[in-house]
Amino acid sequence: MAKRNLLIFVLLNMILSTVVYAVSIDAKANGALLFGGDRVQELHEIQEDLKMKFKNFEMTMESEVGKLKEKIALLEAKVQDQDNLLQNYKDRQSDSTVSSIDVEDVLERMSLKKTILDPKTCLEARTSDPSLESGMYLIDPDGQGRGDDPIYVYCNMTVGSTSVLHDSEDSIEVSHCFDPGCYSRQIKYNATLRQITMLSELSNVCQQSIQVDCYDAAFEFNRIPYAWWTDRNGESRYFWSGNNNNSSGRYHTCQCGLDGTCKDKSLSCNCDSDLAIELSDVGTLTDKDLLPVTKLNFGRTIAPTSINRHTLGRLECSGKVVLNGMPSSCQDLWRIGYTLSGLYSIKGSTSNKVETVYCDFSKLPGDQELETWIGYTDIKSAPVYFTAKRTSSFGTVGAVLPFEIETLNVGNAFIMSTGVFTAPHNGTYFFAFSGFPENSYSPLYFNLQLNDENIANCYSPISTNCNIPFTGKLSSGDRVQLSLQQGSTANAVFTGWLVAEDIFPF
Ligand SMILES: *[C@@H]1O[C@H](CO)[C@@H](O)[C@H](O)[C@H]1NC(C)=O
Ligand SMILES: *[C@@H]1O[C@H](CO)[C@@H](O)[C@H](O)[C@H]1NC(C)=O
Ligand SMILES: *[C@@H]1O[C@H](CO)[C@@H](O)[C@H](O)[C@H]1NC(C)=O
Ligand SMILES: *[C@@H]1O[C@H](CO)[C@@H](O)[C@H](O)[C@H]1NC(C)=O
Ligand SMILES: *[C@@H]1O[C@H](CO)[C@@H](O)[C@H](O)[C@H]1NC(C)=O
Numbered sequence: 001m002a003k004r005n006l007l008i009f010v011l012l013n014m015i016l017s018t019v020v021y022a023v024s025i026d027a028k029a030n031g032a033l034l035f036g037g038d039r040v041q042e043l044h045e046i047q048e049d050l051k052m053k054f055k056n057f058e059m060t061m062e063s064e065v066g067k068l069k070e071k072i073a074l075l076e077a078k079v080q081d082q083d084n085l086l087q088n089y090k091d092r093q094s095d096s097t098v099s100s101i102d103v104e105d106v107l108e109r110m111s112l113k114k115t116i117l118d119p120k121t122c123l124e125a126r127t128s129d130p131s132l133e134s135g136m137y138l139i140d141p142d143g144q145g146r147g148d149d150p151i152y153v154y155c156n157m158t159v160g161s162t163s164v165l166h167d168s169e170d171s172i173e174v175s176h177c178f179d180p181g182c183y184s185r186q187i188k189y190n191a192t193l194r195q196i197t198m199l200s201e202l203s204n205v206c207q208q209s210i211q212v213d214c215y216d217a218a219f220e221f222n223r224i225p226y227a228w229w230t231d232r233n234g235e236s237r238y239f240w241s242g243n244n245n246n247s248s249g250r251y252h253t254c255q256c257g258l259d260g261t262c263k264d265k266s267l268s269c270n271c272d273s274d275l276a277i278e279l280s281d282v283g284t285l286t287d288k289d290l291l292p293v294t295k296l297n298f299g300r301t302i303a304p305t306s307i308n309r310h311t312l313g314r315l316e317c318s319g320k321v322v323l324n325g326m327p328s329s330c331q332d333l334w335r336i337g338y339t340l341s342g343l344y345s346i347k348g349s350t351s352n353k354v355e356t357v358y359c360d361f362s363k364l365p366g367d368q369e370l371e372t373w374i375g376y377t378d379i380k381s382a383p384v385y386f387t388a389k390r391t392s393s394f395g396t397v398g399a400v401l402p403f404e405i406e407t408l409n410v411g412n413a414f415i416m417s418t419g420v421f422t423a424p425h426n427g428t429y430f431f432a433f434s435g436f437p438e439n440s441y442s443p444l445y446f447n448l449q450l451n452d453e454n455i456a457n458c459y460s461p462i463s464t465n466c467n468i469p470f471t472g473k474l475s476s477g478d479r480v481q482l483s484l485q486q487g488s489t490a491n492a493v494f495t496g497w498l499v500a501e502d503i504f505p506f
Pocket of ligand 2: 134156157158159
């Protein structure tokens with residue numbers, strides 16, 4: 001209110017001073033002519049006029065200020081509304097799993113890395129963009145948007161290899177202690193074990209170098225192991241190079257043991273020798289199902305002069321696992337890049353049939369629930385089935401029974417005139433024969449033959465049907481026929497079909 005009064009006061013003063021100025025100009029122009037009672041009257045009129053004008057002005061101002069106040073109140077209400085909306089939005093956002101940070105993260109990746117998806121391996125990154133330079137990259141071996149967070153790894157884009165960094169890459173001296181494994185160092189990788197496992201599943205080769213420099217600090221002494229490393233499954237390992245393809249329980253060797261170049265030829269590691277000289281064992285662990293090294297243990301370093309120094313390389317994976325042949329599991333499908341859960345046909349792992357499985361790719365390889373077996377898939381490249389009859393007499397002993405009436409012959413594998421069925425595909429077939437003896441006193445005897453060998457028969461001495469049911473495996477080109485051994489028939493029916501085709505030769 002004070003401000004408004006001041007404003008009005010200032011305005012009034014301005015108006016009044018303008019009037020005074022105008023009057024003085026008038027006075028100068030008209031001179032003495034307008035001096036006296038007339039002049040006073042005129043001034044009075046002007047004053048009255050001004051008072052009226054000011055009143056009007058004040059009223060106008062009053063209404064204008066009122067309108068402004070209304071407008072301000074309206075604006076204030078609007079601002080409050082906006083605030084409420086904003087707060088609401090923020091509340092809802094912090095409730096949902098997608099935080100604003102994730103959105104920014106995604107946007108950043110979209111703009112900086114060209115691709116929205118993190119590659120699964122460095123090789124995959126290089127394949128999609130061969131111009132990429134070696135360096136640190138985010139990759140996501142277990143797949144984008146599921147499993148563990150992406151991992152930050154070194155990509156050698158020259159060779160397309162992925163290296164997982166850890167906290168023990170420097171040369172580290174083992175402290176002095178006596179008991180087996182008394183020195184223990186956990187290796188911390190900048191990636192979860194699961195991501196590392198997925199990386200190795202996708203890679204053809206994974207390896208990790210390790211060097212141990214030693215002085216009077218044996219890995220193994222008097223058959224007692226003092227040093228070992230722990231694999232990713234938590235098992236202790238005693239070999240310091242190569243892979244674990246030696247079935248011996250506690251397989252112990254170093255590279256010099258594999259090469260036969262150890263200082264002491266009777267031992268399999270340089271560091272096992274108690275020669276008072278500084279020695280080294282340098283090796284590369286190549287068993288990708290065991291890597292990475294998760295812990296290092298050393299012992300027998302109690303002597304003040306003894307030295308053990310370990311240098312563990314990064315886990316380096318390269319290449320792409322290749323399937324030899326057709327995929328035979330959901331894991332195989334995952335390896336070659338399938339990520340959509342659903343029903344899939346795979347090569348049966350224990351049969352030569354096609355099997356149907358449900359792959360739940362939200363589960364990770366190694367998880368039992370990744371694959372659910374549905375059943376065998378009934379695949380026939382071409383349907384094969386026939387039914388043939390004979391109603392006229394046949395009694396040529398030793399001959400193949402020909403047929404006369406073809407009810408069905410899909411696939412044209414059966415030739416009526418010769419009575420020979422020729423298997424068009426490898427697979428399992430079913431046959432059934434039924435013949436009735438023409439003479440009740442003469443028995444009927446038939447052999448079912450596969451490539452002229454008897455595989456089943458029937459014999460009916462009195463007035464009963466001679467029946468042969470048969471189910472068996474046939475190879476493409478195999479011949480099946482009925483050979484009369486005894487008696488005669490004028491009423492026979494022969495039927496057969498391909499039950500399941502063998503898709504994969506064994
Ligand atoms: C470890 O990985 C995270 C991302 O997963 C990254 O931000 C961090 O810089 C990495 N640390 C090292 C030492 O590489
Ligand atoms: C990439 O790997 C190759 C072979 O191991 C090596 O010779 C090369 O120096 C590496 N390059 C970079 C940039 O790491
Ligand atoms: C063990 O692996 C090495 C390669 O590291 C290979 O030369 C050797 O033949 C393998 N031995 C057996 C028994 O598989
Ligand atoms: C396994 O290793 C032992 C030594 O630890 C060695 O004597 C044996 O010959 C090795 N066997 C094979 C098949 O490599
Ligand atoms: C059929 O099976 C045989 C072995 O019984 C095999 O040698 C042959 O390759 C298979 N043929 C086809 C077409 O699969």
